[in-house]
Amino acid sequence: MRSLQLESQMTCASETTNEQMTTSPDIWTEMKELRDMGHNLGTIVVEQREKLRNMVRSVTPSEAEAKEQRNTVTDLRVELRVTKNNVEKENADLTAGLSGSKSQVEELQTESQAAELSAIGDRVTASEAENAALETRLSASESQVEELKRATADRPKVAFSAGLTDSRTVGPFVAETTLAYTKIFSNIGKAYNPATGVFTAPVRGLYYISFPAMSVQTLLYFYAYMYKNGQKIRYSQGYNAGGYETLSNGVSLELEEGDVVYMRIPASNRLYDDSTNHNTFSGFLLFTV
Secondary structure, eight states: OHHHHHHHHHHHHHHHHHHHHHHOTTHHHHHHHHHHHHHHHHHHHHHHHHHHHHHHHHHHHHHHHHHHHHHHHHHHHHHHHHHHHHHHHHHHHHHHHHHHHHHHHHHHHHHHHHHHHHHHHHHHHHHHHHHHHHHHHHHHHHHHHHHHHHHHHHSOOOEEEEEOOSSEEEOOOSSOEEOOOOEEEEEETSOEETTTTEEEOSSSEEEEEEEEEEEOOTTEEEEEEEEETTEEEEEEEEEESSSOEEEEEEEEEEEOTTOEEEEEEOTTOOEEEOTTOOOEEEEEEEEEO
16 A cells, blocks of 8 residues: 555656656756655565565464464363362252251261160169169068067067176085076076076077186196086086186077076086186077077
8 A cells, every 4th residue: 555655656756857857957866866765665665565574474373372372261261161060069969968967967866865865764764663672672671670670579588697706716515516606797587596596498499508617726627517407418627737727618408498507516526716707607598499
C-alpha cells in the first residue's frame, strides 16, 4: 500500500518535472534530486518489507506456541474438571461412609449400653437372690440360735472345783481313806459335797473329772485313786526322789443320774497341800446323753 503511494508521488513528480522543464532552466537538477529521493524511498520500502517478513516469521512461531499453550490450558482445565469431579465423588463416598460409620457407632453404643443394662439387671437379680438366700439362712440361724438357747436354758449346768487343804500334810491313815476337798473354788449345780468329798451326778451325761496330787515324802511312792460307785476306775502313782513331786490325771466318765465319784488314798500314804493348792478335785458336765 505504501509502495503504491510512493509510485503515485513519483508520477506526479515526473509530471511536475516535465512542466518545470518548460518553465525553469534548473529542472534537471530538481529531477535528479527527485530520482535520488525515489531511490531512497525504494530502499526504505525494501527494508520495511524485509522487516515485515522477519516479523511475520517471528510471529508465526509465537502463534504456534500460543496455540500449544491454549491447548495445554484446555487440557489442564479438562483434567482439573475431572479431578474436581473425582474429589467431589470421593467426598460424597466419605460422607456416606462417615454417616454409615456414625450409625454403626451409635448402634454399637446402643447395643453396648443395652448389654451393660442387661448385665446390671442380672447382677441385681443375682444380688436379690443372694439376699433372699442370706435372709433364709439368717432366719434358719436365728431359729437354731433360739433352739440352742432353749436347749442351753433347759440343760443343767454342772461344774465344780475344790482344793484339798491348807494344813500341809494329809495322812498317813491306818486304812484307805476318802479325801474331802474342802476349799471350794466353784460348785455350779451344787453337785459336790465338800464335807464328804463326793460328787453326785445330777443328770445322765458325759462328765470330765481331773485330779492333780503332790507329795514331799522323799524316796517314797504316793498314790491317788478315783472311785465311781465304790469301784476303783483310775489309779495314779508317783515317786518322790527328793523335794516336791506331783502327778496329774483326768478322765471322761459317762454317769447316770445319782452316780457318785470321789478320790481316796491308801493306808500309810501321805500327800502335801497348802495355800498354793497342789491337790484339787474338779469336774464338769460336757453334755447330757
